[in-house]
Amino acid sequence: MNAKKGDWVQIEVTILNPQERAPQVPEDTKxxxxxxxxxxxxxxxxxxIGENVDIQTMTGRIVTGxxxxxxxxxxHDFGEPVAELITIGKELREFLEGDGQ
Amino acid sequence: xxxxxxxxxVMARRAEIMKKAVGxxxxxxxxxxxxxxxxxMMKEVGYSIEEVRSIQxxxxxxxxxxxxxxxxxxxxxxxxxxGKGARIFLKDEAxxxxxxxxxxxxxxxxxxxQKLGYRGVIAATxxxxxxxxxxxxxxxxxxxxxxQECYDSxxxxxxxxxxxxxxxxxxxxxxxxxxxxxxxxxxxxxxxxETGYFNASLYSPYAIAGIETLGYxxxxxxxxxxxxxxDAVVVTHAGGGLITGTARGLKKxxxxxxxxxxxxxxxxxxxxxxxxxFNKKYFTTGHTGFGIPFAVFPDRSDVPKNAARPLRxxxxxxxxxxxxxxxVTEMLAHLEGLQRGPAGNTSLTAAIALALEMDEDQTIVVxxxxxxxxGKLPSAQLTFAKKTGMIVKRGDPxxxxxxxxxxxxxxxxxQIGYIEYPVEDMKKSYLKELIKREGRSEFTxxxxxxxxxxxxxxxxxxxxWIKEIQNY
Numbered sequence: 001m002n003a004k005k006g007d008w009v010q011i012e013v014t015i016l017n018p019q020e021r022a023p024q025v026p027e028d029t030k031x032x033x034x035x036x037x038x039x040x041x042x043x044x045x046x047x048x049i050g051e052n053v054d055i056q057t058m059t060g061r062i063v064t065g066x067x068x069x070x071x072x073x074x075x076h077d078f079g080e081p082v083a084e085l086i087t088i089g090k091e092l093r094e095f096l097e098g099d100g101q
Numbered sequence: 102x103x104x105x106x107x108x109x110x111v112m113a114r115r116a117e118i119m120k121k122a123v124g125x126x127x128x129x130x131x132x133x134x135x136x137x138x139x140x141x142m143m144k145e146v147g148y149s150i151e152e153v154r155s156i157q158x159x160x161x162x163x164x165x166x167x168x169x170x171x172x173x174x175x176x177x178x179x180x181x182x183x184g185k186g187a188r189i190f191l192k193d194e195a196x197x198x199x200x201x202x203x204x205x206x207x208x209x210x211x212x213x214x215q216k217l218g219y220r221g222v223i224a225a226t227x228x229x230x231x232x233x234x235x236x237x238x239x240x241x242x243x244x245x246x247x248x249q250e251c252y253d254s255x256x257x258x259x260x261x262x263x264x265x266x267x268x269x270x271x272x273x274x275x276x277x278x279x280x281x282x283x284x285x286x287x288x289x290x291x292x293x294x295e296t297g298y299f300n301a302s303l304y305s306p307y308a309i310a311g312i313e314t315l316g317y318x319x320x321x322x323x324x325x326x327x328x329x330x331x332d333a334v335v336v337t338h339a340g341g342g343l344i345t346g347t348a349r350g351l352k353k354x355x356x357x358x359x360x361x362x363x364x365x366x367x368x369x370x371x372x373x374x375x376x377x378x379f380n381k382k383y384f385t386t387g388h389t390g391f392g393i394p395f396a397v398f399p400d401r402s403d404v405p406k407n408a409a410r411p412l413r414x415x416x417x418x419x420x421x422x423x424x425x426x427x428x429v430t431e432m433l434a435h436l437e438g439l440q441r442g443p444a445g446n447t448s449l450t451a452a453i454a455l456a457l458e459m460d461e462d463q464t465i466v467v468x469x470x471x472x473x474x475x476g477k478l479p480s481a482q483l484t485f486a487k488k489t490g491m492i493v494k495r496g497d498p499x500x501x502x503x504x505x506x507x508x509x510x511x512x513x514x515x516q517i518g519y520i521e522y523p524v525e526d527m528k529k530s531y532l533k534e535l536i537k538r539e540g541r542s543e544f545t546x547x548x549x550x551x552x553x554x555x556x557x558x559x560x561x562x563x564x565x566w567i568k569e570i571q572n573y
Contacts, residue, residue, distance in 0.1 A: 015279070015288055022108055022284050029376040032254035035280045036288065039270075058275040059221060059244040061296070076263040076476035079484030084493055084510050088428060089435030092514065096176050096436070 002048045003070040010039045010072040011055055011065030038063055039072060104294075111290050119405060122293040122300035124217050127405040135539065136551035137406055139413075143349075147310035147408075148209060150353055154314055156212045160240045162204040163314050166193045167322040167466070172436040177456045180515055187332065187459035189452050190466045192319055195441050198240075199268065200472025202315055203233035206303060206342065209311035211237035214299035220244060221298035225289040225403060227251060227262045228339075228386045229444075229471055234301050235272035245274040246298065248289045252280045253379045260485050261385045261443070264476030281379045286403055302404045303342055309408040312346020313353060319466050320354030330356035332463040335448040335455065338363035338418065339391035341399060341411035347468050348414035360416045364451035365392035367420040367520060368504045380489050381505040383423050383482040387444040392418075393522075397530040412528060413557055419519040421450040422502035424510040427479040429453065429517070441470035443477055454519040483508070528556045529566050542567050 003009050016034040040055030040063065047053045053067045104110075111118075120126065130142040148156065157163040170189045178186045197204035207224075211234060214222050221244030224234045231247035238245035247269045251262045258278075266276045277292070279285050293300055302308060316334070323331045334351065336344045348361045366388040371378040373390040382388065396415070399407035429450040430442040449467045456465055475481060483493055492507045499518045501509035511517060532552075536542045544552065552563055 016108060016284060020108060021282065022287065024374070025282055025284075026372050026375045029254075029282055029374055032280070032376055034282050034284050034288075035252075035254075037252075037256075037278045038275065040275075058270075058273060059246055059296070061275070074263065074267050074475075076258070076260040076267070077481065078475050078478055079260075079480035079482070082480050082483045082487075082493070084495055085427065085431055085479055085483065088431040088510075092176065092432055092436055095514065096172065096179065 002046060003042050003067065005042055005045050007042045007070055008039065009042045009053070009055060009067055010037055010069040011053060011063065012037050012068045013063070013065035037068065038065070106291060108284065108287055111287050115290060116405065118290050118294050119300065122298070123302065123305060123404055124299070125305070130406065132551065133545055133547040135535070136545070136548045139410065139554065142406065143306050143310070143408060146306040148307070150313055150317055150350070153209055153310050157205060157208045157311070157314060160208055160237060161198050162208045163197070163318065165196045165318070167191070167319065167326065168193060169326070170437050173432065173453065176436065176514060177453060178461070181457045181461070184461055185457060185459065186461045187456040187463040187465050189449070189456055190323065190326070190331070190464060191449065191470060192315065192466060192468045193439070194315070194445065194469040195472045199229070199232040199236040199272070201229035201233065202312065202343065202469045203228070203230040204236065205311040205315055206230060206308040207233035207237040207301065207311070209307040210234070210301040210305060211241055211243060213307045214301060215241045215243060217299065219297075219299035221246065221296060222301040223248065223289060223292055223296065223298045224301040224303070225285055226303060228265060230303055231265055231274070231276070232268035232272060235269040235274035238274065239272045244298070245272070246277060246292060246296070247274050248277045248285060248292065249279065250281060250285045251278040254280055254376050257380055259380060259385055260476035260481045264474065281374060281376050283374050289403065300403065302402070303340055304402040304404050304407040304409050306408040309342055309346045309349070312342060313350035315468060316347040316350020317354045319347070319468060320351050320356040323464065323466060327464055330359050331466045332459065333360040333362055333455065334466045334468050335362045335364055335452040336468050337387040337444050337448040338365045338411065339386045339388065339395070340402070341395045341407070341409035343469065344411045344414055345409045361414050362451065362455065363392065363411065363415045363418045364448045364519070365389050365418070365420055366426060366447050367422055367502070371505050378505060381491070383486050383508065384426070384443060384447070387447045389420060393527065396527045398534050410555060412524070412531060413555060415524055418522045418524050418527065419451045419455070420522055421447060421454070421519055422498040422509065424498040424502055424508045425450045425517055427483065427508070428511045430479050432514070439470065440473055442473045443471070443479070443482070445469040445471050450517060451519050453517050528558060529570065531556060532563070532566050533570050536567070536570060542571060
């Protein structure tokens with residue numbers, strides 16, 4: 001996908017390489033870099049995914065990083081119906097209104 | 102001049118960066134060694150209850166409803182032995198502007214930042230505090246950056262944190278999202294240095310003063326509703342601010358006898374900074390991963406002296422399981438018509454278990470709720486849990502729950518229970534860590550006086566614990 005100047009985009013930046021990480025970090029985390037993602041407006045005329053670009057964030061900072069998304073979507077949702085949860089309300093109502101245990 | 106931005110170099114500049122970014126000279130409160138004058142700090146730097154109330158009123162924060170959970174209380178009566186079954190009341194903090202009690206903290210911090218002339222605020226938080234700071238900053242016309250720990254190394258985001266990030270953006274904030282690791286603090290320091298913004302720390306005296314109104318309101322409202330102060334207030338415990346502020350507010354209102362009970366979700370065994378463990382937690386706060394470390398070493402926070410000092414106030418500490426909290430979240434929606442959560446429902450779960458043991462003429466207040474929705478609902482978290490290979494089942498939560506492996510959702514309300522975590526054990530851990538950090542177990546008179554307050558213990562108790570640690 002290509003982005004043009006002024007588009008709302010997301011970039012990715014490596015902050016610390018594995019060997020630069022804090023000494024107290026556990027072993028599994030030490031194997032991977034510390035990375036960051038931030039969104040802003042593309043400053044370049046045209047750019048494609050994977051390219052190194054400058055963006056201007058909501059507070060006006062200029063940040064450089066690898067372009068990873070154009071118009072990044074919120075991907076979290078309400079989840080799927082969960083069988084283990086669906087009957088709880090009904091069970092509690094029955095317990096409350098019934099005379100047994 | 103090119104600044105050295107390596108981890109070690111930035112951490113070495115920490116005190117200098119903080120001083121500029123918090124506007125507090127913590128040095129003036131130091132008495133001797135690690136001893137400092139906590140009350141002096143709270144008094145000189147914080148704000149009085151009256152001032153906080155008027156600051157919060159300017160941005161519609163506080164004065165939230167307190168409601169009796171009548172249907173849940175009926176259920177408790179049905180489960181409890183004769184004469185038992187305390188009544189539970191809930192402080193509906195979700196009705197604050199950004200949907201949680203964190204608005205109280207943010208209101209004072211952002212007001213103070215504006216007063217001091219900062220152009221913007223930064224907060225390092227993966228929680229509701231981000232939205233609260235963003236909301237208050239937009240109201241007061243300040244710029245805002247929220248720094249979140251959000252993803253594992255495969256860019257899998259915790260749904261609850263993703264939602265909190267969305268909320269910050271909805272209020273116009275810049276959201277900086279990091280992968281797992283304690284270097285979140287390092288990166289926040291870099292941002293503070295770059296921007297010159299105010300560090301709206303969760304742990305400053307302003308933030309804690311902001312919560313005192315919550316405890317104060319509870320005392321007033323309970324007096325009005327029931328004619329007396331509550332017997333217990335159950336507080337979801339993570340960083341320690343909520344417990345500290347609530348307890349201080351209750352005391353300021355005269356409720357000295359009210360028991361302060363901390364409650365956290367049991368996630369013991371999962372490493373908070375581990376890339377592998379990060380997405381094995383289906384609660385992003387209010388759990389033991391914050392609750393225990395912050396109680397035993399409050400000054401691990403992002404300010405030199407933490408104003409949140411839970412061991413000064415906590416009478417008991419109880420743990421509940423993830424499955425129980427999901428169950429109680431459903432209960433609150435289906436029986437009380439309140440779709441809230443997840444964090445506040447941790448203390449509600451503990452309150453239900455505790456109510457069964459308390460007398461029927463006693464009262465318990467659960468001191469918070471929070472807004473819920475996409476990412477935050479039990480359905481969102483459990484869908485995510487199943488995708489990450491977790492076993493989700495109905496069963497006995499206390500016996501079958503295994504953090505990082507099994508989530509057991511109660512089959513019956515009688516299975517709601519708690520695990521007692523002795524507060525004394527945390528006080529001993531506090532001392533053990535202190536001895537290790539200081540490299541000595543002999544303390545000056547001033548330091549001992551400080552410890553007596555910070556651990557709410559006698560000198561004899563402290564000396565006995567030290568002996569116990571040395572003989573271990």
